């Protein structure tokens with residue numbers, strides 16, 4: 122069992138509904154104390170390379186949805202990605218996160234497996250993939266190529282809201298993917314957006330409880346931000362008049378999931394320019410994901426407007442992060458940043474010793 126307190130939905134709804142600066146600050150302080158006690162002050166850096174914006178899906182909120190014709194589509198060459206990875210290693214980072222739109226194909230998925238193998242052979246980085254829903258066999262193959270972790274947000278725990286937002290996928294399919302990844306022994310991240318149109322207080326509580334019930338290793342959450350080139354361009358965040366509620370959700374997520382890695386996500390900086398991710402690190406988050414995407418491609422990977430660091434090179438982001446951490450009295454984590462959950466973390470050597478389910 123994760124912690125001494127087993128939160129119920131009504132308790133969590135009450136927590137999410139607290140108003141007023143003082144009691145919110147108390148919640149933030151509690152979340153920060155739990156973060157420090159369970160995860161420590163060292164911050165794992167996970168450089169993210171948004172290696173392709175090609176997407177077959179049409180999620181209603183997302184700027185790289187298939188039918189958005191306003192952006193050129195790209196896929197970085199493997200040689201470029203390997204160079205970026207070597208640079209990250211030179212900056213002392215220990216994880217590379219490869220993220221793209223969801224574009225399943227036999228050839229593309231096989232090529233991604235080969236890239237993972239090369240990254241594992243040619244660097245000491247842990248490899249995280251975040252490329253959407255796939256059959257279990259594909260996840261198993263990537264694991265056998267050395268993939269350490271996978272990120273796949275469930276976006277919302279409300280099945281009807283999920284269905285309205287995702288013409289190409291159901292919540293149960295998404296949860297099947299997360300279940301497969303966990304079952305395969307891959308360190309697994311899920312999570313959700315806060316303040317989606319149609320979300321209620323009980324959805325907010327259920328989002329957090331679903332993370333706990335899945336026993337996720339990593340939880341990514343951040344404010345929903347309307348993108349003008351999507352059908353939801355005019356659909357405001359439900360917390361638009363009280364944006365601190367995004368931090369309340371973050372802090373509550375830490376209380377309910379004390380041992381999960383929780384990144385200070387970029388969307389917090391989009392909403393609170395220059396301060397959002399720093400505040401997140403003092404209100405429950407323990408991980409930072411500097412962008413390592415080539416500057417020329419960043420405008421083409423705008424899932425939402427206002428994404429920070431558009432003009433910063435990977436090196437500038439890595440330097441900026443050191444400044445942020447120093448200002449907060451935190452240090453860079455020197456270890457691989459694996460899961461803290463008992464039995465989930467591996468030796469840091471990818472698939473070594475875990476067998477092949479296809480055997």
Ligand code: 5AD
Pocket residue numbers: 182183184274276313314343344345346347348388424425
């Ligand atoms: N606002 C905020 N977050 C978004 N994402 C996608 N579109 C938006 C948006 N408009 C998030 C989703 C996805 C992650 C990669 O980015 O949660 O899983």
Ligand code: FES
Pocket residue numbers: 411412429430433437438439441442
């Ligand atoms: Fe990119 Fe600060 S994290 S410039």
